[in-house]
Amino acid sequence: MxxxxxxxxxxxxxxxxxxxxxxxxxxxxxxxxxxxxxxxxxxxxxxxxxxxxxxxxxxxxxxxxxxxxxxxxxxxxxxxxxxxxRDTDPQGRLRVNMQGTLTQYFVMPRLPDFLARYPRIELFIGSGDHFVDLVREGVDCVLRAGELADSSMIARRVALLEQVTCASPAYLERHGDPESIEALAGTHTEHPGRAGQRAVNYVSPATGRALPLEFTTPEGIVHVTLPGPVAVNGAELYTAGALAGLGIVQVPRYRVRELLANGELCVVLPAHPPPPLPVSVLYPQNRQLSLRVRAFADWLVQVFAEVA
CATH class of the missing domain: 1.10.10.10 (Winged helix-like DNA-binding domain superfamily/Winged helix DNA-binding domain)
Structure with a gap:
């Protein structure tokens, strides 16, 4: 035929x-x-x-x-x-790409609910923080955390995740627990004789540059760049660096909730937390938003509303 x-x-x-x-x-x-x-x-x-x-x-x-x-x-x-x-449920193949930690903590444990709700969708999930060319790679949408700079994509925000600044007790014993942003940045010294503050620097996959630490104040967001012995480009490595006592990190609270509860990590400067981390679904702006993508995005909004 x-x-x-x-x-x-x-x-x-x-x-x-x-x-x-x-x-x-x-x-x-x-x-x-x-x-x-x-x-x-x-x-x-x-x-x-x-x-x-x-x-x-x-x-x-x-x-x-x-x-x-x-x-x-x-x-x-x-x-x-x-x-x-069409009076039917969404159907067909849906290819998505999501950051590993978001997938692990939020999506995979609840995925049976999505598949039961939409049994005619065939889902393929890729994972990573790298830039994805959705059109060239045949991906329908991506789930990403952080501020978005790619104007060629349409973004739908699905969550704002609380973040926290933290470090290990061993690190704070060596470098001191800063009581102010000024002390952290080194504009004055609260603990003479102690080494200056350090960070585990996170390198942006988009720019290739280390991201500064961010703190909320009544006057707005303050950026602080600290030296560090190691730079990473993965979320799990970032947290592992803090656990190893290599420096200060800023991460979504969900990723370190248990580590904070059992004392493996401690909150730093709780009065000036980092701004919340946006999480968004992105898809190409020159494409009609299919029923499959719309259903998946709606489901993600519900998932993050329940557990974030």
Whole structure:
């Protein structure tokens, strides 16, 4: 049975997104030959070459790029129109990428509830803090913590997580427990003879630079940059550095609640906590928000409201 034109558009746009016939076929659960023959028929019918094929990748021609933009608008309109009238639950494959600690603490323990609620969704979860090219990698949405700087994405905030500044008792014994932001920053010394304050510096995956410590005051947010013996780019390593006595850290309270309760970590400057950490779902702005993504985002809002 020949493919209809909308199916051909779906195949073509997926090839452009993934820059690969093989990966497009896998995403759409189609034989590789079906995808190849569909593009041949499409190009023959239109009388133009839509894709440039090399041994390493596939990319659209100028005509292909123009056709891609029109296809995306048509497919988005079609999906939106069908969802208005479709009296069924969301269905199909949903590919998401989430930060590991958020996934571990909030999402995975409650995932059976989501799958029971939406049994026709096939969920694939990737994990990491790295930048994800959603279109190129075929990801529908990502869950990220922190302030967002990528203007090419649409973000929906799902939570604000309380944060805390903390250090190990051994570290505070060596360096002193600062009683003010000024003392922490070293503008005056409360404990003569003790080594100055240190931080386990967290390197932003987006910028490659160490993030400063942040403290709330009546006048606003104060940023403090401290030297440190080690810099990390992972959440678990960051907490492990504090436990090892390497320096001060600022983390969401949920990650260290038990460590604070059993005394393995101590709160530093409780009168000036870090600002809360935003958590957001992001998806490409040039894409129609599918029913699957909308259902997942709504569920995440509910999850964080219950447990954060």
């Amino acid at each position: 020949p493919l209809d034109r909308f199916q051909e558009m779906q195949i073509f746009t997926r090839i452009v997104d993934r820059r690969s016939f093989t990966q497009a076929a896998e995403d759409l659960n189609l034989p590789r030959a079906t995808v190849t023959n569909s593009i041949k028929r499409l190009e023959a019918r239109l009388g133009v070459r839509l894709l440039e094929r090399t041994t390493r990748q596939v990319k659209p021609t100028l005509d292909g790029d123009a056709y891609y933009q029109r296809c995306m608008r048509l497919l988005a309109d079609l999906e939106e129109t069908e969802e208005v009238f």
